Amino acid sequence: MGIASINVGRPRTVTWGGWPVTTAIFKEPVTGRAPVRWLNLEGDGQADLSVHGGRDKAVYVYPAEHYADWRRELPDLGLPPGMFGENLTMEGLREDDAHVGGRLKFGSAEGVVTQPRLPCYKLAIGFIPSKALVKSAKVADLAARAAEFGVCVGRWPTDMPGVLAHPTMAEGLNYLFANL
Secondary structure: OEEEEEEEOOOEEEEEOOEEEEEOOOOEEEOOEEEEOOOOEOOOOOOOOOOOOOHHHOEEEEEOOHHHHHHHHOOOOOOOOOOOOOOEEEEOOOOOOOEOOOEEEEOOEEEEEEEEEOOOOHHHHHOOOHHHHHHHOOOOEEEEEEEEOEEEEOOOEOOOOOOOOOOEHHHHHHHHHHOO
16 A cells, blocks of 8 residues: 555636636645645645535545546546545555544554545536546545644555444445435
């Protein structure tokens, strides 16, 4: 398991459907290090702290393995890392492996898995056609709370000790969508 890409972006206002919308969905890979803070990675921001970012959602993680599926589904898009608004594109960490309460070590920083991240309409602003938003709800990225300040370093090996008594991200999403 490891970090394939560290991604950050600042909020900006774009026109979508004829209306101004402020979003930070556009993330760009960074080289080197990214300090992890209580609310986010240095150089990153969120447009709406009522639903993104904050103490329990300081870092968003998305499985690198899902990019291959999306490239088949959306072949005309380049889909570089960070396209889903994630801060860390991780290899070897899928929603069946990540348990609520599990710990992630990325560089000298440490995070605690808090919840699955549900897809946001702002993905459509970035690139995803509306019909694909439904599919995106079936693959999870996850939110993590910063447990230890530190520096996130690309390609750093990570550790995910399981908290097997707690639900995985996949189980959490299944529960959410079965009870809507």
